[in-house]
Amino acid sequence: MAKAFNIGDEVAITATVRRRVTDDRVSVSIPSYGQPHSIVDRTMQVRKGQHIELIGDVTYLLDKNRVTVNLGIPVTVDASVLRLVNAYKPPTRKRLLVDKPI
Helix, strand or coil: CCCCCCCCCEEEEEEEEEEECCCCEEEEECCCCCCCEEEECCCCCCCCCCEEEEEEEEEEECCCCEEEEECCCEEEEEHHHEEEEECCCCCCCCCCCCCCCC
């Protein structure tokens, strides 16, 4: 069963390290995303097969099963591979919309 996400929610995806591309970039495999993705990692401590958590915001809901997440670039994945980090809460008003009468 798919989880319900809303636009603006902060979500996490667990990706697997594929290989080191350069000194500061690592190629990762994201579940249910059919293309390789690279991220910046300057620690030089990650190894092939290690899991990394990528955090981004939900930008688009295709249907109940597919969600687009902004990880620097938009990535569309199944909702079942996502974990909710923070739900979006709209800002609250501190002042009234209209001026007070004089």
